[in-house]
Amino acid sequence: MSELMTALETVMKVYDEYAAKDEQTGTLTKTEAKQLMQEQLSERFEGTEDEGKVDQIFEEFDCDSNGEINFGEFGWLVCSILHAIHKKCPA
Numbered sequence: 001m002s003e004l005m006t007a008l009e010t011v012m013k014v015y016d017e018y019a020a021k022d023e024q025t026g027t028l029t030k031t032e033a034k035q036l037m038q039e040q041l042s043e044r045f046e047g048t049e050d051e052g053k054v055d056q057i058f059e060e061f062d063c064d065s066n067g068e069i070n071f072g073e074f075g076w077l078v079c080s081i082l083h084a085i086h087k088k089c090p091a
């Protein structure tokens with residue numbers, strides 16, 4: 001598999017792994033999202049041991065405000081991190 005497809009597959013695997021930590025295996029609850037942020041994205045999101053900070057990030061990416069992060073919303077989060085870390089991106 002190509003380098004890029006391997007990277008994308010890893011993104012899917014990480015999402016699936018954390019989303020499956022409770023009965024709702026297709027979406028991330030705030031508890032699951034918090035764990036994912038702390039274990040996988042601590043370099044990007046500082047202060048995730050603070051509930052207020054987790055709430056803020058969660059609400060930003062829970063676009064339909066249903067209290068869960070679905071795969072589409074997670075994709076948006078990943079995309080926003082890519083934009084932020086790639087210095088050539090305009091925004």
Ligand SMILES: [Ca+2]
Nearest residue numbers: 019024025027
């Ligand atoms: Ca879940």
Ligand SMILES: [Ca+2]
Nearest residue numbers: 062064066068
């Ligand atoms: Ca949502």
